[in-house]
Amino acid sequence: MTDYDDAIALRPDGSTWVGELSDDWAIGEAVNGGLLMAMATTAVSSTSQAQGGHADPLSFSGVFLSPGAAGPVTVEPQILRTGRRMTTAQVRVTQDQDGQEVERLRALLTLGDLATYAEPVRKTLAAPSIPAAEECVSAREAPPSALTKSGFLQRWDLRMDPATVGWAVGRPSGAGLMRGWLRLADERDFDAVSLLLALDAFPPVAFDLGSSGWVPTVEFTGYVRGIPAPGWLQVTLSATHVAGGLLNEDCDIWDSTGRLVAHSRQLASARFAD
């Protein structure tokens, strides 16, 4: 069992699923939202299949209601509709806090058979031109202080294009652009579900705009468009409209064959110095 599989492991408990959020996937005190998304999607997919529905996530739209904390977690899927080509579902992720159920994440998903949506490709976006992974800057080269409170960062082998990493040494480009390579540290290959985790794995693009500190996600919508081939992912992040401390963070992901396999937009809140 890989770190990742261990982290999203769930067991059935009546009509819900229960698991454990781990500090290993935390940034500061909060467990990464992407891990909650992967866990929620796993539960929805299992429940969907048990009810004769579809398996692969096509879209995931979620709102983050409170930060996930290390400890037990409950995932409650609800299948809304099963059609011939797609299944639609809702999911709630909650934790017990002093005897009270506190909701972390609520999301709407559509599921389908991704294999049927692979061909023909009529239009797509080409993978970016990035120096080879070994010529990129590893997140492991980050100053130790930055790593102290991030179990999450250690879960990844993340290599940034040197051209988009100035923010890490106090020189954000102001362009709101990042790109690089991504792999799980345990080298587990990505599947359709873990692409949702990958869409939220990079540092916030707000850092390249001069922001620092926590960048909470208000809303996240990701689309999985293909089953990824084994190996490295190529990732780009960009922001289109940054105003009044709110920005969109758009992520595009290509697999090792250069095929676009996922894209997302999130609305995030960021603090800027001036």
Next chain:
Amino acid sequence: MTDYDDAIALRPDGSTWVGELSDDWAIGEAVNGGLLMAMATTAVSSTSQAQGGHADPLSFSGVFLSPGAAGPVTVEPQILRTGRRMTTAQVRVTQDQDGQEVERLRALLTLGDLATYAEPVRKTLAAPSIPAAEECVSAREAPPSALTKSGFLQRWDLRMDPATVGWAVGRPSGAGLMRGWLRLADERDFDAVSLLLALDAFPPVAFDLGSSGWVPTVEFTGYVRGIPAPGWLQVTLSATHVAGGLLNEDCDIWDSTGRLVAHSRQLASARFAD
């Protein structure tokens, strides 16, 4: 009362809201999804404000479970969380069908005070270069047959850039790109809520890729980024990845002062000839 205000009018009925879907906003047999989104957002905003929450939509993520039909409709908001800066909510839109409640749309919303997110603008996308509205092609010039079953089309003054309208005369460019001007036919100015309707008002961008027929929305996520100034909107539609009959349709909207006020992505299903 304008056509639009009449169409989204709701009255409270306990904790839910009731209204009437009109054929006037239908495309074929189905009432336009954007109208359902505007209606749902109106109900959520009213309920949020009554509970001390926020008024303006910031994000809207919805799944369309079945096509809306002319007749009575029920909108059921549920406030999930009210914070200092934002309110998070869920909403269900249902209709009675032979004594059964049938769900049309389920969505997650965040609301806030849009005035606080206007300045400073740190990065944005410039409005497109489009010929003046009077030099563009009006949707009213469409052949009568195309209008017969579309009450919806008659609700708009929609002017397409001549450079992106080839699909209407059987010559789709294949680029998956449309742009033009948009106004409500009754000249009612847009507000934050009706921008959600505007994000879904153009013909499907799939038409410019050679598709024809109905292009059902699987999932729609829209973000409102500013309160629009009175007057025409500028709208662009584009698709990034079109494969296996699934595509993303991205919409960007600028107000009459050239400010980006809304953007969206939807996952849509389209049929292509070959």
